[in-house]
Amino acid sequence: MTSNLDIIVAGGGRVGFQTAEILANRGHDVTIIEPDERIVSEIADEWIATVIQGDATNPDIIEQAGIEQADAIAALTGETGLNLAVCLAASELNPGIRTIARIDRAAGTAYTRFVDAVLFPERAGARVAANEIVGSDVQTLADVTGDLDIMLVRVAEGAPAAGKQLTEVRFPAGTLVVSDDEGHRIARPDTMLTPGNRYVVAVEPDVADEVMNLMRG
Amino acid sequence: MSGSQTRAPEAELGLLDATMIGMGAMIGAGIFVLTGLAAEIAGPAAILVFALNGVVTAFTGLSYAELAASIPKSGGGYAFVREIFDDLPSFIMGWMLWFAYMIAGALYALGFAPNFLELLHVYGIVPPPGQVGAVALPVVDAAVPLAFLLAFVAVLGLVALNAVSTAASGSVETIFTIIKVSILVVFVAFGLSSPMFSSAEFQPLFPEGSGAAAILPAMGLTFIAFEGYDLITTVTEEVKNPRENIPKAIFLSLVVTVIVYLAVVTVAIATLGADGLADAGEAGIAAAATSFMPTGLPIIQNGGALIVFGAVFSTLTALNAVVIASSRVAFSMGREGQLLPSFGQLHHRYGTPFVAILASAVVMLGSVALPTQSAGNMSSLFFLLSFIIVNIAVIRLRRERPNMNRPYEMPFYPAPPLIGVALNLILAGVLVEYLIRTDPLALVLSAAWILLGGIAYFALNRLRAQPNRGPTDADTEITPEAED
Numbered sequence: 001m002t003s004n005l006d007i008i009v010a011g012g013g014r015v016g017f018q019t020a021e022i023l024a025n026r027g028h029d030v031t032i033i034e035p036d037e038r039i040v041s042e043i044a045d046e047w048i049a050t051v052i053q054g055d056a057t058n059p060d061i062i063e064q065a066g067i068e069q070a071d072a073i074a075a076l077t078g079e080t081g082l083n084l085a086v087c088l089a090a091s092e093l094n095p096g097i098r099t100i101a102r103i104d105r106a107a108g109t110a111y112t113r114f115v116d117a118v119l120f121p122e123r124a125g126a127r128v129a130a131n132e133i134v135g136s137d138v139q140t141l142a143d144v145t146g147d148l149d150i151m152l153v154r155v156a157e158g159a160p161a162a163g164k165q166l167t168e169v170r171f172p173a174g175t176l177v178v179s180d181d182e183g184h185r186i187a188r189p190d191t192m193l194t195p196g197n198r199y200v201v202a203v204e205p206d207v208a209d210e211v212m213n214l215m216r217g
Numbered sequence: 218m219s220g221s222q223t224r225a226p227e228a229e230l231g232l233l234d235a236t237m238i239g240m241g242a243m244i245g246a247g248i249f250v251l252t253g254l255a256a257e258i259a260g261p262a263a264i265l266v267f268a269l270n271g272v273v274t275a276f277t278g279l280s281y282a283e284l285a286a287s288i289p290k291s292g293g294g295y296a297f298v299r300e301i302f303d304d305l306p307s308f309i310m311g312w313m314l315w316f317a318y319m320i321a322g323a324l325y326a327l328g329f330a331p332n333f334l335e336l337l338h339v340y341g342i343v344p345p346p347g348q349v350g351a352v353a354l355p356v357v358d359a360a361v362p363l364a365f366l367l368a369f370v371a372v373l374g375l376v377a378l379n380a381v382s383t384a385a386s387g388s389v390e391t392i393f394t395i396i397k398v399s400i401l402v403v404f405v406a407f408g409l410s411s412p413m414f415s416s417a418e419f420q421p422l423f424p425e426g427s428g429a430a431a432i433l434p435a436m437g438l439t440f441i442a443f444e445g446y447d448l449i450t451t452v453t454e455e456v457k458n459p460r461e462n463i464p465k466a467i468f469l470s471l472v473v474t475v476i477v478y479l480a481v482v483t484v485a486i487a488t489l490g491a492d493g494l495a496d497a498g499e500a501g502i503a504a505a506a507t508s509f510m511p512t513g514l515p516i517i518q519n520g521g522a523l524i525v526f527g528a529v530f531s532t533l534t535a536l537n538a539v540v541i542a543s544s545r546v547a548f549s550m551g552r553e554g555q556l557l558p559s560f561g562q563l564h565h566r567y568g569t570p571f572v573a574i575l576a577s578a579v580v581m582l583g584s585v586a587l588p589t590q591s592a593g594n595m596s597s598l599f600f601l602l603s604f605i606i607v608n609i610a611v612i613r614l615r616r617e618r619p620n621m622n623r624p625y626e627m628p629f630y631p632a633p634p635l636i637g638v639a640l641n642l643i644l645a646g647v648l649v650e651y652l653i654r655t656d657p658l659a660l661v662l663s664a665a666w667i668l669l670g671g672i673a674y675f676a677l678n679r680l681r682a683q684p685n686r687g688p689t690d691a692d693t694e695i696t697p698e699a700e701d
Contacts, residue, residue: 004552027552029290044624047289047459050300051622064618066300158558160565169565213563 011077027209239470247442250328253501276637400527408484437648
């Protein structure tokens with residue numbers, strides 16, 4: 001099958017929008033649900049996702065976002081309760097869907113009983129802040145990369161680049177395959193892109209979907 | 218970069234580029250190839266034919282504008298319909314649009330050949346096109362018409378080019394389009410000042426016998442000339458501020474194209490006469506130009522040569538555009554799992570949708586054997602049918618997703634899509650009726666393509682239903698493994 005997913009993002013604010021943008025760059029189909037008209041029009045300007053204007057807890061609105069065909073729903077508004085409600089409603093409407101809820105305190109990890117994954121942006125932000133405060137010369141990837149995405153990509157069976165050496169594959173400019181198989185060595189021209197193995201890849205957002213196509217099919 | 222080669226990412230296109238992509242497709246070959254054929258059916262009323270087609274497509278243009286602004290996906294009509302309809306209808310849409318583009322490719326290749334011969338003739342390299350015979354093939358004991366051979370080679374060349382390198386960027390397309398339009402402006406300017414124009418006769422407007430009814434089949438045949446905005450919406454991802462620029466580009470390109478068409482067709486009919494134009498067929502505009510352009514110029518010798526060059530250039534660039542467009546439809550279908558997954562994959566070395574391009578090429582090369590008129594008819598028919606679906610998609614989307622954000626909303630909804638459906642239906646009906654009378658082969662081939670689509674759809678569903686089929690996909694890939 002193709003590896004591009006149909007994803008619904010509830011909440012088009014800072015977290016929701018950034019998430020949608022990254023997903024869209026990787027070639028996934030994203031639909032955003034957002035009630036605020038001003039934010040809706042800002043998202044429309046960026047032209048990365050279809051936008052349904054309305055309240056994500058309203059079943060009618062979730063249906064308009066195409067819940068039956070969706071592979072995943074990420075409830076990323078600022079309110080934990082709302083996010084959980086959206087995820088529960090979504091799994092009711094489409095039992096096979098993967099649900100991700102944004103939570104606002106660490107204790108929220110207990111919610112994984114109800115959703116497939118939880119996200120705590122403040123903790124990720126705190127890690128970055130701590131790095132920043134210490135001012136270390138070596139920092140974790142999340143905060144040094146700016147627009148770049150540094151990803152761990154598993155090569156899919158049957159993908160165009162699968163089983164090829166790095167020299168044989170012409171990646172678009174703006175791509176750098178950093179690591180050899182499973183991150184034991186730096187990649188070399190003769191590095192083999194073995195299906196099932198994971199590689200550290202740095203990409204510019206513009207070409208992320210092309211790289212995904214080559215490595216994931 | 219770890220020792221491997223790289224390719225440059227695609228450029229961002231502005232409003233001008235997007236407009237030019239649409240105009241490039243619409244002005245490209247339709248005007249040069251189809252004018253003569255339209256005159257043959259409708260006489261001097263060919264002018265009306267192009268004007269009315271512009272009106273008909275404008276309604277569908279509104280639908281395209283609304284969909285393109287609210288659904289952020291490249292892939293044109295297929296992508297929109299895929300978003301809204303179930304598996305089967307969206308598959309049929311993609312299947313028809315894919316075919317429409319491939320046949321359009323054959324049409325442009327067939328239009329390229331006689332114009333190329335005319336160009337060679339203008340420079341005295343070959344005798345007049347009518348006297349160029351067939352080329353005897355030395356190996357097999359058969360003669361192949363030279364025009365067919367040229368069309369075949371043109372398709373092969375452009376397919377090869379697109380298969381191994383990423384598409385020419387939008388700015389190149391812009392330059393191409395400006396060249397084409399400039400050449401046509403020169404044509405119109407000389408035509409208007411020519412003595413032949415002042416004594417022009419547009420009477421009788423309609424051909425004897427069939428009368429005003431002759432307009433309809435001619436509209437059907439030339440409808441393909443206006444498919445350009447589907448092409449604009451296939452590159453939307455590369456356009457800046459698309460929610461404003463795409464609707465604008467659609468309307469701008471349509472308006473300018475209609476104006477250019479009307480001017481050129483009027484001049485051609487005024488100078489060469491509808492009968493002369495009809496006789497010249499695919500090289501109608503070129504023949505008209507040769508008749509009134511000045512001769513004895515430096516370098517280009519003959520003013521007509523400039524127009525003939527324009528025709529050759531236009532058919533080639535339009536052919537290139539539809540090679541890209543057809544492969545993109547197949548590529549999107551592959552991405553969506555509606556064709557074999559290999560259609561939706563980039564080639565690991567060339568970074569192009571290699572399998573999609575090759576598959577499109579096979580059909581294009583096969584259809585080069587068709588008569589030009591059949592190719593035009595079939596392509597128009599499939600564009601008409603797919604445009605009907607696009608208009609329905611707009612209506613359905615408004616009903617099922619009332620809360621969807623629509624940065625561009627068409628005025629007077631629901632009138633435009635309803636009128637669009639009605640007009641496209643009428644034209645499709647007239648075209649089918651016309652094909653039954655004059656060109657049953659085209660109709661049979663069209664039906665066969667739909668039938669083949671049905672088989673492919675169910676075979677693919679069967680294949681998908683089988684467990685453990687993941688790795689087997691790779692085996693069915695046509696990607697050649699032999700590398701240098």
